[in-house]
Amino acid sequence: MFSYILRRLLMLIPVLIGMTLITFSIVHLIPGNPAQVILGETATANAITELEESMGLNEPYFVQYGHYLMDLVQGDLGTSLRSKAEISKEIWPYIAATFELTIFAMIFAVVVGVNAGIISAWKQNSWFDFLAMMVALIGVSMPIFWLALMEQWIFAQELGWLPAYGRQNSRDPIAAITHFYVLDSLIHLDFSRTLTILKHLILPSIALGTIPMAIIARMTRSSMLEVMKSDYIRTVRAKGSGQFLVIYKHALKNAIIPVLTVIGLQTGVLLGGAILTETIFSWPGIGRYVYEAISYRDYPVIQSGILVVAFIFVLINLAVDILYKKIDPRIKY
């Protein structure tokens, strides 16, 4: 197992190099002079030359790429044009915010989706099955911004049960350590704050987790139905097993394998593409960070944001592959 993980990590190197090539190209694929684009129409020739020099844009591409790689290896993501701060220092809170939200959204999606799928398959064609699959169908086809707005309207505005915006009570901010606020509040042993932070997580998690939840429910159901027909399930029943063990031990472990791929992919999608949800809920995540960078043409930030998200995507893929191997003894590499 250990050597497998090591081998997979080594195999990541070419992927990472490819990723850096792409993010590096972003700046150079912009039509015209990047410095000109960055500084805008009204920039003086002097300012453009100055910026070109400071960005190293007057050097050959491969030299520039070499510098870029060397910086990355040392953990230097460059400097934000807008805030003039080092990106590697400023990006972490955004990553943590997105991570925290993604984790809760995926917990919601997996717990609800997998169980709904199992019960639907178990009680195939029952009213539960019908209802669950109906909800799942609506879930995948519903515009998420609409769901988010509805949530805010019902649960924040009308009922006043849950906060509609942000990660925490903005008048009483937490002293962040890891920037995972739930974790931080636990470290501070400040449990009432934990509760507040969890409350802030509920609405965006549901909004973000609904599509994955629906996809997972449908996948689990069809996978379970397939597995329940197999010979080894009949064997378990012939041994005198109760339904619960048949389903949650023997069938689920087999049925979850194809679902894992979906869970991995969806996690990646949430990490990278939650701009809309983060905007609606004023969630200071990586999506918003990059989105704002785009409107300011802050290219180093855009580059870094994309690189970080892509990197996380690759890591999640690796995690899924390792899980596969843990679950299925037949997989050999």
Next chain:
Amino acid sequence: MSRIVLEIKNLSTHFFTDSGEIPAVDQVSLHVHKGEVVGIVGESGCGKSVTSLSIMQLVPNPPGKIVGGEINYKGENLAFASEKRMKKLRGNEISMIFQEPMTSLNPLFTIGNQMREAFRFHQKISKKEAREKSISMLKLVGIPRAESIIDDYPHQLSGGMRQRVMIAMAMSCDPELLIADEPTTALDVTIQAQILDLMRKLNEEKDTAILLITHDLGVVADICDRVVVMYAGQVVEEGSKREILKDPKHPYSQGLIRSLPRIHEREQKLYSIPGTVPKPKLGRVGCRFAPRCELAFNRCFEGNPELYVTGEGRRSRCFLYDKQEGEAINDATTEAVIGD
């Protein structure tokens, strides 16, 4: 003879599909004595598996359902027993092994894990004890290096080994009745013989009754005491192995026996019954074998034959043995077909 363990009376199991109701098992009656090996023989699709799954109430439902009859196990009717009751019996008093050793074990759990369950569903024993018992069961069914095989996954074993594991698992709780649905069909000939020997040995040592389903009369000749021949969802003939093999009464059984390969005959071509088993359907009129029967006469297409008694413990579903038909036909036909 000794006590009856299983007595099936007029069992009917139907499938309710989009294309209508299919009487896959139609009024089947048979019985198994303690310690006896009874074979159910018939071509593919004649309802052998559905009969055996009905006993365990493992017919896939929907679409399958027991619609009538009795399955008396030691005097208790299981045909409509509760799932709770069946759970207690399955794997404990009645156990079953299947045709497909390659797919009958869960690929994601070790042999030990799956064998352990067989004990732990029915007995209060610790994991450790269950493991030890599993190892001794594996040894009993002739698995070498049982101590290490027990931690292997199914894909690491051959088909024959897996079928041995299945048998070991089925025998864990010393069942009264073992149902074996074509246990050797998927295996090659030498392994097949070993598995049959093993089953015979277990039958003799533990006095376990065995209901052995097969389409292979060679298997019947090997280990069965009594034989039930099925055709298109019905029992068409019943008798002791000796009698059925030497003197089959029903034209279908006669055809089956004629199609057995024989060493001492120099026939070049192997005989096979022309045509195929008709799909079961409701409201069929006439003997179900009539379209393929060389001896069919008018009555065969107009009425449904019953099981007529043809001797001590022998019955045959053929008009030739209806007392109303002349003795003459009867004699002529049996002689014509059996040349042994």
